Amino acid sequence: MIRLENVTKTYPASVRPALDDVTVDIEKGEFVFLVGSSGSGKSTFLRLLLKEEVPSGGRVHVAGKDLARLSHWKVPALRRTIGCVFQDFRLLPNKTVFQNVAFALEVIGKGSATIDKVVPEVLDLVGLDGKAGRMPDELSGGEQQRVAVARAFVNRPMILIADEPTGNLDPNTSVGIMKLLDRINRTGTTVVMATHDAAIVDSMRRRVVELSQGKVVRDQARGVYGYGA
Amino acid sequence: MRASFVLSEIGIGLRRNLTMTVAVVVTVAISLALFGAGLLIREQVGTMKDYWYDKVEVSVYLCGSGSTSSNCNGTAITPEQRTQLENDLRTTPLVQRVFYESKQDAYARFKQQFKDSPDLVQNVTPDALPESFRVKLKDPTQFEVVASAFRDRPGVDEVQDQKALLQNFFKLLNTLQLFALIVAGVQIFAAVLLISNTIRVAAFSRRRETGIMRLVGASNLYIQLPFLLEGVLAGLVGAGFASGALVALKAVLIDRLLKPNFPITAYVGWNAVLSIVPLLFLTGMLLSGLASFFTLRRHLRV
Numbered sequence: 001m002i003r004l005e006n007v008t009k010t011y012p013a014s015v016r017p018a019l020d021d022v023t024v025d026i027e028k029g030e031f032v033f034l035v036g037s038s039g040s041g042k043s044t045f046l047r048l049l050l051k052e053e054v055p056s057g058g059r060v061h062v063a064g065k066d067l068a069r070l071s072h073w074k075v076p077a078l079r080r081t082i083g084c085v086f087q088d089f090r091l092l093p094n095k096t097v098f099q100n101v102a103f104a105l106e107v108i109g110k111g112s113a114t115i116d117k118v119v120p121e122v123l124d125l126v127g128l129d130g131k132a133g134r135m136p137d138e139l140s141g142g143e144q145q146r147v148a149v150a151r152a153f154v155n156r157p158m159i160l161i162a163d164e165p166t167g168n169l170d171p172n173t174s175v176g177i178m179k180l181l182d183r184i185n186r187t188g189t190t191v192v193m194a195t196h197d198a199a200i201v202d203s204m205r206r207r208v209v210e211l212s213q214g215k216v217v218r219d220q221a222r223g224v225y226g227y228g229a
Numbered sequence: 230m231r232a233s234f235v236l237s238e239i240g241i242g243l244r245r246n247l248t249m250t251v252a253v254v255v256t257v258a259i260s261l262a263l264f265g266a267g268l269l270i271r272e273q274v275g276t277m278k279d280y281w282y283d284k285v286e287v288s289v290y291l292c293g294s295g296s297t298s299s300n301c302n303g304t305a306i307t308p309e310q311r312t313q314l315e316n317d318l319r320t321t322p323l324v325q326r327v328f329y330e331s332k333q334d335a336y337a338r339f340k341q342q343f344k345d346s347p348d349l350v351q352n353v354t355p356d357a358l359p360e361s362f363r364v365k366l367k368d369p370t371q372f373e374v375v376a377s378a379f380r381d382r383p384g385v386d387e388v389q390d391q392k393a394l395l396q397n398f399f400k401l402l403n404t405l406q407l408f409a410l411i412v413a414g415v416q417i418f419a420a421v422l423l424i425s426n427t428i429r430v431a432a433f434s435r436r437r438e439t440g441i442m443r444l445v446g447a448s449n450l451y452i453q454l455p456f457l458l459e460g461v462l463a464g465l466v467g468a469g470f471a472s473g474a475l476v477a478l479k480a481v482l483i484d485r486l487l488k489p490n491f492p493i494t495a496y497v498g499w500n501a502v503l504s505i506v507p508l509l510f511l512t513g514m515l516l517s518g519l520a521s522f523f524t525l526r527r528h529l530r531v
Contacts, residue, residue, distance in 0.1 A: 050444070073449070080446030092437060103438075106234045107447035155445065 001159065001190045002026040002049060007058035009044050009214075017056070018044040020214035026192065028158070031185045033201050034194040035225055036211035042194040045211065046161050049192070050082060051075050063158055080108060083152030083160045083189075087167035089144045091136040091151075097123065098132035101151045108155070118154055126150045126180055142173035146180065153184055160184060162193040166200060174200060198225035238455035239462065242431050249427040250463050256423050257467025257517065260416030261509045262474040267409035268508070269475065272501040274402045277395075280495035282369040285391040286328075289318070289362040289379055292386045293332075296359070306360075306384030314382060318362055323375055326365040332358050359386060417516060420467075424460050424520040431456055432528045439529060453525045457518065464517025468510040475502055475509070 003026070009019040019041045026032055034042045047053045048060050051067050060067045063081050070078060091100050101122060102115045110118075123129055126146040136144055145165060152160060162181060166174035178200055185191045195201060201208060201224060208223030209216060243250050291311065292301035306314075318327045330338075336355035343349050366375060369392055376388040432439065442452045479502045488496055 076446040076448045078446070079444060082446075084444050090437070090441060092441070103441065104445040107442045107445060107451055109448075109451065151441075151445070 001028040001030070001063060002192070003059075003061040004045075004048070005059045005061075007048065007055045007060060009041075009048065009053060010056045017214050019048075019055070019211075021058070022211075022214070022216050023058075024209055024216060024219065026190060028190055029185070029188050031182070031191045031204070031206040032193070033204070033206060033208045033223070033225075034192060034211065035196070035201060035208055039213075040211040041214040042211055043163060044214075046163055046192065046194060049159070049161060050079060050084070076108075080155060081158045083155070083157040085145070085148050085152050085160070085162040085165045087164040089136075089141075089148045089168075091144055091147055093136055095136075096132065097128060097134050097136070097139070097147050100136065100147055101154050104151045104154055119150075122150045122154045125153070125183075127176075140173070141169050142176055145169060145173075145177055149177070149180055149184070153189070157189065159190045159192065162191065162195075164195055164197075165193065166195065166197050171199065178204065201225040235451075235455055235458065239458050242435065242455055242459045243462070245434060246427060246431050246459075249423075249430060250459075253420070253423050253427050253460075253463040253517070254467045254470065256416065256420040257464050257513055258470035258474070260413050260420050261468050261471030261513055263409050263413035263416060264512065265471055265475040265505050265509050266478060267406050267413055268505045269478065269497060269501065270402055270406040270409060272497045272505075274399055274406070276495050276497050276501070277402075278399070281395050282392065285369060285395065287364040287366060287372055287375060288387075288389045288391065289314070289364060290359045290386040290389065291361060292384050293356075293359050295357070296386045298386050300381060301384070301386050310382075310384035314379070314384060315362065317382075318364055318379070321375065321378070323366055323368065323371050324364055325367045328363040328365075330361050330363055332356060332360050335360065421516060421520045424463070424517050425524040427463075428456055428460055428521045428524040429528050431459065432525065453529055456525055456529070457521045460517040460521030461514055464513040465510060467517075468513030471509050471513070472506045475505060 002024070004022050004024045007019055007022045008017050010017040022041070022045070034045060036042055044053060048055055048067075049062050051060075051070065054068070062078065065078065067078070092103065095103060098119055101119045105115050105118065120129070120132065123132055126149050128143065128146050128150065131139065131143065136147065139147070145168075149165075160181070165181070166177055169177065174197060181191055181193065182204070205222045205224075208218065208220045208225070210218035210223075291306045291314075292298075292304065294303070294305045296303065296305075315327060315329065318324055332355045335358040336353070339353060339358060340350050364375065366372065372390040372392060376390065379385055380388050439452050479497070479499065483496050
């Protein structure tokens with residue numbers, strides 16, 4: 001589903017590469033934690049998958065496509081196969097929960113019949129049924145993140161990318177979000193999640209890829225956050 | 230493509246950016262109004278040329294006893310020379326019509342022309358005025374060919390082109406037109422910068438929305454179209470105001486003020502205005518559309 005071959009990424013302003021000869025292979029339906037300290041290259045890793053960045057060297061394959069050979073106008077199609085969740089939720093404050101989720105479908109040209117059918121389904125899935133008419137600032141952080149997950153998943157992407165989705169949440173709320181991501185993973189969606197949250201990684205016991213200074217220093221099938229744990 | 234979505238985005242964008250949009254509309258309106266006025270002046274010059282060139286004649290003044298030019302040598306034209314000259318003028322292919330004006334005819338016309346200044350008329354006798362051939366050319370621009378052929382003929386005092394008298398006036402109008410077009414050009418330049426800036430601010434103020442659109446895989450067209458249409462819409466509204474100004478110019482300045490007070494010439498008709506208005510809309514649309522398009526390419530990349 002995702003394959004990075006000897007990928008190097010150097011940003012113009014820096015000397016040290018953000019990613020240095022990284023090779024990772026992620027199968028369809030896997031749940032992968034991407035761990036490492038700040039600046040280790042996690043975000044660059046995720047941005048490469050979306051073709052928000054292009055590698056300085058090596059190849060990136062996503063959903064069977066070589067991104068280097070993906071023409072500019074096909075990038076939106078690639079991104080429709082990938083859902084994204086962020087630490088800061090990135091909801092539109094002037095739209096309701098329903099409108100926020102519907103927005104993701106509207107802007108890819110889906111009709112209102114589809115929207116009226118699919119959005120309630122996904123809100124139900126993330127546990128927000130009955131809150132469709134609320135505004136984001138009326139919701140708790142955990143609920144807002146559920147809206148963001150609903151928006152990322154409403155188009156049934158093959159891959160879900162989560163960049164520290166629990167970074168702004170307390171531990172109890174984080175567990176709820178992780179359960180939700182786990183449920184989404186069980187529908188066959190590949191999940192790649194960058195995180196600092198040791199407790200979560202340790203409790204989930206999923207594959208862990210650790211980055212340090214742009215290099216893969218560990219790739220464990222049922223790993224924990226750190227060596228010591 | 231869902232039209233309702235795009236339309237609601239345009240509405241949101243225009244409202245959020247109202248002051249800038251008003252500035253764009255005003256600038257576009259002023260620049261296009263000047264542009265239209267410049268074109269209208271050109272039409273007016275054309276109309277006047279058609280009107281006057283149809284009437285202007287070449288005057289071939291004949292030597293009288295008092296003529297001072299070297300060609301006359303102080304002697305009046307003989308009847309034979311006059312007949313010869315008239316025949317030659319009539320057989321020149323460029324000439325449409327020849328009309329002989331005797332001293333008496335010239336005096337009658339002089340009296341008519343200066344009937345408000347009896348003192349002047351009293352001091353002039355028919356003998357003091359030159360006799361002439363009034364020559365109507367098929368093509369008034371061919372004056373020089375005729376003039377050079379007859380200027381040195383015996384008994385010809387002077388060949389005068391009435392068209393030359395109009396040239397100065399046309400020059401004035403052309404300068405006016407040039408001035409209007411230059412100011413319009415400067416204004417259009419300012420309008421382009423303003424549109425570009427407005428679109429940039431609009432793109433910045435909606436970066437949350439466009440960021441999400443990019444992430445969920447909205448196509449470039451979907452992301453950029455609302456901004457593009459916003460710019461084009463502002464341009465079209467500006468063109469609408471400019472057209473209104475042009476119609477007012479024609480209705481008030483030309484029809485109400487100039488026509489009754491200076492009936493000596495023809496003025497541009499409504500069809501000239503009607504031919505300029507679509508041009509203003511087209512220019513307004515292209516102007517704002519292109520300015521928006523190139524700004525978006527720089528500031529809203531996928």
